[in-house]
Amino acid sequence: MRRSTIAIAVLATALVASNAWLAYRLLDAGVTHTYQSASLEENQQALSQALAVIKAAGAPDYSRQSIVAAAQAAWPGVEPFEKDGYLWVGRLGLRFNAEGRLVEAVTGV
Numbered sequence: 704m705r706r707s708t709i710a711i712a713v714l715a716t717a718l719v720a721s722n723a724w725l726a727y728r729l730l731d732a733g734v735t736h737t738y739q740s741a742s743l744e745e746n747q748q749a750l751s752q753a754l755a756v757i758k759a760a761g762a763p764d765y766s767r768q769s770i771v772a773a774a775q776a777a778w779p780g781v782e783p784f785e786k787d788g789y790l791w792v793g794r795l796g797l798r799f800n801a802e803g804r805l806v807e808a809v810t811g812v
Contacts, residue, residue, distance in 0.1 A: 749794040749810055752777040756795065760805050767803040 752774045759765055759773035771783055771792060778793035789796035791811065798807040 745794060748778050752793055752795045753808065756797070756805070756808060765805075767799050767805075770797060770799075770805055 755773040755777035756770055759770050762769065771790065774792040774795055774797070775781065775783065781793040783790050783792040785791070786796075789798050789807075789809065791797075794811045796809040796811060797805060798809075800806050
């Protein structure tokens with residue numbers, strides 16, 4: 704009888720430990736999936752902004768306002784602000800020269 708009690712206790716402990724490990728793995732996978740989804744959404748928004756800026760800059764008579772409007776249209780609800788020489792619109796930083804021509808575009812970190 705003593706052997707069966709020890710065997711049951713060991714098996715029950717193993718069952719609890721394996722279930723705890725599986726619960727941890729599921730929680731970790733859920734958090735990873737959430738961060739991955741957020742990162743994917745931000746990258747898709749940055750890509751749509753970049754493509755909109757490229758399209759707007761391809762026009763022969765583009766202006767600073769048309770570039771900013773295109774970037775804002777690709778990511779609605781975001782207000783542009785200036786920081787470190789860049790005009791930030793969402794995840795995209797735009798640098799313009801004195802004539803209002805786009806000279807550089809970078810992504811935000």
